[in-house]
Amino acid sequence: MSDVKKFLYVNRKAPYGTIYAWESLEVVLIGAAFDQDVSLAFIGDGVYQIAKGQDTTELGIKNFSPTYSALGDYDINKIYVEKESMEARGLTVDDLMKLTWEDEDEDWAEKDSIQVLPAKELAEIMDQQDIVLSF
Amino acid sequence: MSMLHTVNKSPFERDSLASCLRLAVNGSAVLLIEDGIYGAMSGTENSAMVKESMEGISFYVLGPDLKARGISEDRVIDGIKVVDYKGFVDLVAEHDSSQAWL
Numbered sequence: 001m002s003d004v005k006k007f008l009y010v011n012r013k014a015p016y017g018t019i020y021a022w023e024s025l026e027v028v029l030i031g032a033a034f035d036q037d038v039s040l041a042f043i044g045d046g047v048y049q050i051a052k053g054q055d056t057t058e059l060g061i062k063n064f065s066p067t068y069s070a071l072g073d074y075d076i077n078k079i080y081v082e083k084e085s086m087e088a089r090g091l092t093v094d095d096l097m098k099l100t101w102e103d104e105d106e107d108w109a110e111k112d113s114i115q116v117l118p119a120k121e122l123a124e125i126m127d128q129q130d131i132v133l134s135f
Numbered sequence: 136m137s138m139l140h141t142v143n144k145s146p147f148e149r150d151s152l153a154s155c156l157r158l159a160v161n162g163s164a165v166l167l168i169e170d171g172i173y174g175a176m177s178g179t180e181n182s183a184m185v186k187e188s189m190e191g192i193s194f195y196v197l198g199p200d201l202k203a204r205g206i207s208e209d210r211v212i213d214g215i216k217v218v219d220y221k222g223f224v225d226l227v228a229e230h231d232s233s234q235a236w237l
Contacts, residue, residue: 014145016203017170045145048173051205058199058220065205089147090178090210 005130006037011046013135015065016056021049022064024135029067032074039078039129040071041122046135047085050114052097065097072101077113084119137162139230143169143237146181151236156184161191166218166226168197172204177212189214197223 009028013020031038042050049065056063071079079099086092099113126132140159146152152174159165167175174181175196185194194215201208201217208217218226227233
């Protein structure tokens, strides 16, 4: 189908301190209904958005982090995390939520959605997009 | 005079924490809240800056904000005290004045 475009959502802000993270997630989920080729990138403080173990009970605000786990069900399974951003923040992939998708072509095998990439490789991916939305 | 400084921005995104630490005199206190809690983490590019300031300044971090962001207390730099909302109020009451580095 020729009208499928490559969309990349770039997430650069920490969750909760501002509304960007949540707004981005909502736009991603709305966009998922349009059968486009969607990828997500988490760079800078954006990597904190997918930190595991978030618990906002004492803040009295919604913990939207479980929603990231639903992305696989919307065929969003290309989630890129910039390696340099993680390292600067002392984080490893073990500090992130496990986000997976099920591969229809391989008998619904569960696969990791998250790929940690150095900036150089992420730059190539960014360059190949039709539309980049930055939050 | 003893001042309580609060910092609510990530040290990776803004220079609020760096400015605060440059201008806070010895004997004052810094409380990290909201996105500022990322400044309390050990093993980051900003940890050394915080550790250097700890000689003269007492550091606190708001526990509920750590929890919300999935940062466990064992990731916090040794010597930074984790406080709850009641502890926040106590800190404000104990100091002569406070400054919010927005």
